[in-house]
Amino acid sequence: MEILKNRKMENWLGLLGLAGFIIALLATFISPRAYPGYNWMGQAISDLFANNAPSRELYMQFTTVSSACGVVFVTVACLYVQNRLNRTLRIGIYLFAVLTWINNIGYTVFPLSENGYAGTFQDIIHVYVVTTAVVITSIASLVVIMVGGYRHNKCRSIAIFATICLCGIIIGTIGLGIVPPAYGGLMERISVFSGSGFSFILGCYVFIGFDLVEEKHKNNIANGNISIKTKESF
DSSP states (O other): OHHHHTOOHHHHTTHHHHHHHHHHHHHHHHGGGGSTTOOTTTSOGGGGGSTTOTTHHHHHHHHHHHHHHHHHHHHHHHHHTTTTSOHHHHHHHHHHHHHHHHHHHHHHHSOOSSSSOOOOHHHHIIIIIIHHHHHHHHHHHHHHHHHHHHHSGGGHHHHHHHHHHHHHHHHHHHHHHHSOGGGHHHHHHHHHHHHHHHHHHHHHHHHHOHHHHHHHHHHHHHHTTOOOOOOOOO
């Protein structure tokens, strides 16, 4: 309870990262109920909010809230990490904020014109521009965070989480080109939730505080009799 008493407004706003991710998850699990015949294993999440999708209205109600939470959160996170983390980590988090803006604005402005892929200009932008930008910025932000975290032992735990998320993105992305179409939706969800799931992790760090999280991480390592030589350069 002591940790709750010491939280500032910027820390409490970190919970928006958790809320945004959870609401986005609920959107993908609940919206198919309004889409008769929807097969989550084989169909993309984008089909849920295509212009002619029966589930579009329900899905957009969820994502309007989750997008607002996400945008406010990453903005707060960028302000929060100033003068707290090394430069490389800050750049990685700034890139993650850019990813969030691209994801929220791009998919909202350019949804699929209809279920699947109709080949319209709107579909081309959705698939080849927005999705490509999201994948590139996801990988770039997580790689930079990993470099900054592993280079400085003080921030190693967040680099470990970034590594896990990056592995999920890579597995899902590669899986889309390997597995049969009947499992394409599953692979997409692995990739999408791995990337967006980092907002949940980052939200925890902002709420609890980077210093406190890393201190506990070091204590756990010490209790496991694992020695760490710390060499930091800021």
